[in-house]
Amino acid sequence: MTRKGSSYTISILGVFGALIILQAYIPMIGYIRIFPAWPAISTIHLTVILGGVLLGVRGGAGLGLLWGTISLIKAYTSATDPMTLLLFQNPVIAIVPRVMVGIVAALVFNYIAKxxxxxxxxxxxxxxxxxxGALTNTGLVIGFTWLFFASRAAQVVPGADASNLGWLLIAALAINAMAEAAMAAVVTPILGTVLLQVQHRHRKA
Structure with a gap:
């Protein structure tokens, strides 16, 4: 990577990283809460997905790592619902799905029809x-939750057991998953097209 390209990448990472922090801590910006006792619908995945599209696997993974780390910190310091308090204090559940959002988005855009x-x-x-990218986050959260909590499933969903925890989580988080995927399907091409044009002009300059 040239010095010019490296400076551009660092600049975009800085801007997107600052945006993720603002989204995480400004109410109803990064997390839209519909039900008081249930996890909010995220918009932060949009920033991570765009980072993966623009900057590739490393950039997407780095932004996902930042999001996951913030999720872990917030679960210990300012959890707003019982499920966040229970699940996202686990570093694997908090961080790995977020990192994979950026990686999957980068792979899909940059390695299919390059x-x-x-x-x-x-x-x-x-x-x-x-x-x-959006479904990767939800899918891995559900998968890791089943892995870590199958033996005490009722803590996550009252009345659940090891055999049905995964299905109950899929049903319970379906609204979140569909909303986040729909947002990503609309916002990613709208903003991504503009940002890719800017990136192309920068590289040609």
Whole structure:
């Protein structure tokens, strides 16, 4: 990577990192709460997905790591619902799914039809990257929750047991998953197209 490219990457990481921090700590910006006792719908995944699209696997993973670390800290210092308090104090549940959001989005956009970065093809790839990134987060949270809490499932969902915890979590988090995937499918190509054009002009300058 050239010095110019490195400076651009650091600048974008700085801007997106600051945005993630603001989203995490300003009420109803990074987390939209519908039900008081249930996990909020996130918008932070949008920033991580866009980072993966623009900056590749390392950039996406780095932004995901920042998001996951903040999730872990907030679970210990300012959890707003019982499930967040219970689940996201586990570093694996808090961090790994967030890191994978950026990695999956980067892989989908940058490694499928690598040379297609404009036009309809790029739009389709960004929609796919957004949906895949969003569902990766929800899917891994559910998977890790089952892995760590199967033996005490009733702590997570009253009346649950090891055999049905995963299905109950899928049903319970379906609204969050669909909302986050829909947002990613819409926002990623809209903002991503503009940001890729800026990136292209910067590289040509």
């Amino acid at each position: 040379n297609v970065r404009t036009g309809t093809g790029a739009t389709v790839k960004m929609v796919a990257a957004g949906v895949a």
